[in-house]
Structures are given as structure tokens and as C-alpha cells.
Amino acid sequence: MDKTRVLIVDDESDFIDVLATRMKSRGLEVDTALSGEEALKLVGTHDYDSVVLDLAMPQMDGLETLKRMLVLNPSLQVILLTGHATVNKGVEAIKSGAFEFLEKPVKLETLLKYVENARERKAALSESHMDEMIDEIVKRRGW
């Protein structure tokens, strides 16, 4: 099985450094970004299984970054992290297309479970998209 590819986006450099180190030691392939703008560039050029995204960041916040990421890659699975979760923010995040909404501090094992679920969901979406494409070709060619 291919390595799970994760992008961590947070303006706290200590947080992303340590989280990336721990995820890598568990066999994941990890990239990091300190801002929404930096993350969008990476999403535009790499295919991630999931993105762990901080909600409160300077300039472009997590929700805005999430919306722009999904425009670039609609099948992207984004886990939003926040220092202070509220029901309203959670609802807004899920409505905006987030896969999950978690509150900091979060245990690595918990986060990894969501990352794995996100990967499975993305694979299922890709498979269903592939089936649709095959059906389309079959119909078009009259096979």
C-alpha cells in the first residue's frame, strides 16, 4: 500500500514541526505549510490523502483556505483543527465541506484515525468517480 500523504497547515511552527516528525515516524508522508496561501500552492501541485488545517490563521483563515482548496481539488479530505471549538464554527466547517472538525489539543492516535478514515473516503470517492467515467465511456461507445 502507498504511504498516506498528509499536508499540515498551521501558523504555529512548533506545532507543525513536531506533528510532522511524529507522523513521519509512523510511516506517513508529510508536507507542512505555515499559511493558507502556502497550503494552496501545495494543494495545486500535490495529491494529498488528507489535509490537517488550523482554523485561526493570520490573513486567510482556515474556512477560507478550505473553500479555496476544495475549488482546486473537490475530492480533498480536510480535517479542521481549532483551539476553541464552537457548535457554530463546527457546523460552518462541515457545511463548507470539511471532513471533520476537531479541537486542540488532540491525541496523535485520534488524529491518525481521522487521517486514515479520510484516506479511505477519498479512495472510495475516486473509485466511484472511476466507475462513473467507465459507464460514460461504455454509453458513449455503445458497448
Place this chain on the structure above:
Amino acid sequence: MNTDIGARYNPQAFYSEITASVTHELNNILGIIEQVAGLVEDLTVTTSEGETPMDNRMGEIAEKIIRQTDRGMKLVKRLNKFAHMGDVLSGECDLCDVVENLVALAQRFARLKGKSLRPEIPDDAVMVVINQVRFSEALFTCIKRVVALADAGATVTIKLVDSEYHASILISAPCAEHDPDISKQFQLPENLAQIVVRESESEGSIAVELIVNHTMG
């Protein structure tokens, strides 16, 4: 008061807004310490018996723990000072202390808007008789206003100057374009007879001045 400057004035919202922001940041700090502690645990498990982990890695980890703990402790002290402002309705205090603490607590609001705050505070104490809560609320409102109007990436300066009868706090920042609509929405807390607010917009900058009489009028 919401982060929206134009929102209707709500006296309790000031405490909520500051407390929510600081506890949010404390959660971020705890999140980092939690991960760093996990990393130490990972290293302990992966290091075989009798072998010690690389010194430089452990040094780096210790540095992160110290930095984040220090950040958290400072923040808790500031929040505690903020919470105790309401203990005395009105009394003598050092304005330098009050301004410095509030500016530090407001840094995160500025940072999230891609701006920063720079306090310029005299070395000598500026003693005034004041309701600290009302004053801090007015100062916070003014800071938020200037932050909202300041140019992207700007540094907002908060300068405290003392004179014979009053102290003044000038909040200023570079601001290339003024929005007249935002200007109409500026709303300060009520009952601030002791505090006079002057707003000025000169070419390329904005300034709001809070003037505090040395004693209650």
C-alpha cells in the same frame, strides 16, 4: 461587542472576547506541549535499551517545551491581571501597566488580521484614578478600530504620553485609503466621561487618541 466594529454595544462582550481569544491561544500552546510530550515518548520507545537519544534532538525538544511553557505562563499571568481589573470599581493605578497588559492581550487580534501592535510606554509610572475595566474596554475598541483600518501588514503603534493634567494614548497606523462607511460605525462604550476620544485621518495614516484625566471628573 463582536469583532465587527459596527455591532451593537454589549458591555459583557468585552470580557468574553478577550477571554475567548486568550483561552484559544492557551489551547494552541497546550496542543504543542501535548505533541512535544508525545514526541519524547516516541523517542523513549524507539531508543533501544542502554542507548540514549541524540543530544541535539533532546535539546531541540527541551527548547520547544521551555518556549511554549514560558508563553503559556505569561499569558495566564496577563489574563489573571485582566480578570482582577474589576476587583476595584475605581482606584489609583499605573496606566503604563494597564496599557501594556491590554496591548499584549490584544496582539492576537492584530496577528489574525496580519498586523501587529507596538506599545511605546514611558519608563516612569503614570498614576491615574480610573475605572480600569471601562478604560481597557475603550482602549481595546480603539485598537480594534485602527487595526481594522490599517494597511495590510502594518504595525499599529500605541503610544502613552503623560502631561501635567492628563495622559494621552495615541493609537496610530499607516492607512493609505480611508473608508468613510467604517468611520460612521465607530462606537465606544458608554459612560466614559473621563475619557475623550479624538480621531484624525491625515494623508497615509489614521490615529485615534484617548485622553485620560489624572483624576475622575
